[in-house]
Amino acid sequence: MIAVRYPWPEGKKSAAVLSFDFDAESGFLFREPEKARRSLGDLEERRFGPRVGVDRILRLLDRLKLRATFFIPGWTVEHHFEACRRIRDAGHEIGAHGNVHEALGFLDEEQEERVMREQLEILARHLGVRPAGYRSPSWDVNVWTPDLLKRHGFLYDSSLMGNDVPYDVPTTQGPLTEVPVQWLLDDAPLFRHVYGATNAIADPGRVLQMWSKEFAAMHEENGCFVLTCHPFVSGRASRIALLDDLVTFMRRARGVWFTTCEEVARWHASGPAPANARPAATRPASASGARSGARGRRRRSPANRRGRG
Numbered sequence: 495m496i497a498v499r500y501p502w503p504e505g506k507k508s509a510a511v512l513s514f515d516f517d518a519e520s521g522f523l524f525r526e527p528e529k530a531r532r533s534l535g536d537l538e539e540r541r542f543g544p545r546v547g548v549d550r551i552l553r554l555l556d557r558l559k560l561r562a563t564f565f566i567p568g569w570t571v572e573h574h575f576e577a578c579r580r581i582r583d584a585g586h587e588i589g590a591h592g593n594v595h596e597a598l599g600f601l602d603e604e605q606e607e608r609v610m611r612e613q614l615e616i617l618a619r620h621l622g623v624r625p626a627g628y629r630s631p632s633w634d635v636n637v638w639t640p641d642l643l644k645r646h647g648f649l650y651d652s653s654l655m656g657n658d659v660p661y662d663v664p665t666t667q668g669p670l671t672e673v674p675v676q677w678l679l680d681d682a683p684l685f686r687h688v689y690g691a692t693n694a695i696a697d698p699g700r701v702l703q704m705w706s707k708e709f710a711a712m713h714e715e716n717g718c719f720v721l722t723c724h725p726f727v728s729g730r731a732s733r734i735a736l737l738d739d740l741v742t743f744m745r746r747a748r749g750v751w752f753t754t755c756e757e758v759a760r761w762h763a764s765g766p767a768p769a770n771a772r773p774a775a776t777r778p779a780s781a782s783g784a785r786s787g788a789r790g791r792r793r794r795s796p797a798n799r800r801g802r803g
């Protein structure tokens with residue numbers, strides 16, 4: 495038998511997660527506050543997410559019987575509560591994604607700590623959610639961010655590109671699980687129109703081919719395929735059809751674990767990874783001891799949802 499590169503539950507060959515970053519207007523408000531005071535055009539482009547995109551995505555996920563992960567900034571929760579509530583009530587995982595989509599490169603450690611407390615407070619107060627996971631806005635991560643996440647009780651981060659299977663990011667309080675992302679699997683650089691940018695709006699057929707090829711190759715490599723989409727970008731009609739076609743393609747492969755970022759992180763933290771994927775010295779005894787050799791552990795079904803944090 496050929497050794498697998500990363501062992502997934504029940505002998506699955508790879509994992510696949512559909513994730514959605516529900517930014518709405520928040521990123522625009524943070525990056526271009528002056529323009530955001532006058533440009534109804536830019537605001538409305540992003541309001542397509544809460545107004546149309548989210549519900550299209552929820553209907554698609556319902557039809558496909560898939561549970562997904564939504565990363566939601568505090569600002570979006572406060573200003574588009576009903577859409578967020580529908581995401582929560584449909585049983586999808588909700589992760590943290592900044593407050594007003596603050597790019598962490600603009601924040602010092604103290605500011606980042608304050609923003610972290612604000613977003614957690616908003617998620618708890620409005621949605622009753624204590625997120626297990628965090629995705630930094632624009633995938634912008636400071637060197638101190640993993641420690642901050644650990645201090646605030648996060649199980650995992652999903653913003654880094656250092657591997658294509660889950661891995662450990664060291665912190666002073668033990669490892670933080672990373673559920674990695676990559677630009678190739680992000681809808682924004684492919685589909686968003688930005689004046690002056692070099693990219694043209696991509697043909698959904700070409701994107702289906704790109705994502706299908708990446709999935710097929712990652713599946714052979716026992717990878718963790720994490721797709722990142724935005725409701726205001728991928729909520730457009732032909733792109734919902736693309737996601738539908740992509741899942742149909744992926745379901746033809748044998749042994750794919752369709753899951754959420756949280757379930758991937760829980761699996762990883764339970765200690766199944768081979769030595770080359772995690773430094774043993776940083777592995778916390780409490781998370782690994784009782785479950786070593788957990789390769790055959792049963793998969794948690796979507797219905798068997800765990801309490802957060």
Ligand SMILES: [Zn+2]
Pocket residue numbers: 515516517521591595631632
């Ligand atoms: Zn975002």
